[in-house]
Amino acid sequence: MRTTYLVGNWKMHYAPADTRTFLARFLSRIGTVTAGREIVFCPPALSLESALEAVKSTPVSVGAQNVHHKESGAYTGEISAPMLQSMGVKYGIVGHSERRQYFGESDVLVNQKAVALLNCDITPIICVGETLEQREAGEAQVIVRQQVEAAVAGMDITRLIIAYEPVWAIGTGKTATPADAQEVHDVIRDTLRSLGDSQRVPILYGGSVKPENIDSLMAQPDIDGALVGGASLEVESFLRICQYNAGS
Numbered sequence: 001m002r003t004t005y006l007v008g009n010w011k012m013h014y015a016p017a018d019t020r021t022f023l024a025r026f027l028s029r030i031g032t033v034t035a036g037r038e039i040v041f042c043p044p045a046l047s048l049e050s051a052l053e054a055v056k057s058t059p060v061s062v063g064a065q066n067v068h069h070k071e072s073g074a075y076t077g078e079i080s081a082p083m084l085q086s087m088g089v090k091y092g093i094v095g096h097s098e099r100r101q102y103f104g105e106s107d108v109l110v111n112q113k114a115v116a117l118l119n120c121d122i123t124p125i126i127c128v129g130e131t132l133e134q135r136e137a138g139e140a141q142v143i144v145r146q147q148v149e150a151a152v153a154g155m156d157i158t159r160l161i162i163a164y165e166p167v168w169a170i171g172t173g174k175t176a177t178p179a180d181a182q183e184v185h186d187v188i189r190d191t192l193r194s195l196g197d198s199q200r201v202p203i204l205y206g207g208s209v210k211p212e213n214i215d216s217l218m219a220q221p222d223i224d225g226a227l228v229g230g231a232s233l234e235v236e237s238f239l240r241i242c243q244y245n246a247g248s
């Protein structure tokens with residue numbers, strides 16, 4: 001059995017004060033829902049410390065949205081993996097399509113960032129996913145396979161989490177159907193098979209995950225959790241996502 005992950009990617013939302021308010025409300029409502037489910041919040045770097053303070057002594061964890069691939073140096077504005085490790089950050093998102101698209105991050109850089117995190121015992125959440133053009137051209141599976149192979153090169157795959165986020169589903173309200181998502185998740189697991197024990201790698205789905213679609217997504221055999229943007233910004237909707245019922 002793989003652990004299930006419900007990860008909130010807050011993107012550029014919630015300064016430290018908002019982070020404290022949100023997490024106090026969320027944690028007062030979470031109850032026993034965390035059994036067998038790992039809940040992770042990835043706030044902006046500025047709010048990591050507030051988030052870590054808020055979740056202390058709770059089963060909820062904190063992740064970073066990005067990391068620089070070098071350990072230290074003259075890289076103005078950047079944050080390194082050793083810095084995140086020293087704070088107690090457990091996870092780090094790398095290769096999000098917004099970083100690839102707006103900040104020009106390549107597959108090679110995504111791999112370097114993931115290695116930097118692993119060197120600091122931080123679990124990388126490696127994002128992959130095709131654009132609408134690529135999907136319409138029938139290239140989704142080839143693109144995702146290439147992205148996965150490049151991102152995980154040289155790594156112990158059992159220390160990673162992969163997130164499949166079709167670019168056309170992010171923030172658009174268009175979700176991949178559970179069957180479409182399952183198909184790509186299966187391709188990802190197949191890609192990992194030649195590299196190690198792929199059955200142990202959690203593969204998350206991301207892209208317009210909502211309280212209304214989480215149950216049917218989680219019912220798929222190769223969907224091991226969700227990477228949630230917009231719906232993780234509201235306590236009620238993210239709580240409902242964490243309380244998913246894959247049996248329905």
Ligand SMILES: O=C(CO)COP(=O)(O)O
Nearest residue numbers: 009170171207208229230
């Ligand atoms: O990019 C995402 C999570 O990383 C998905 O965002 P939305 O859930 O807002 O579509």
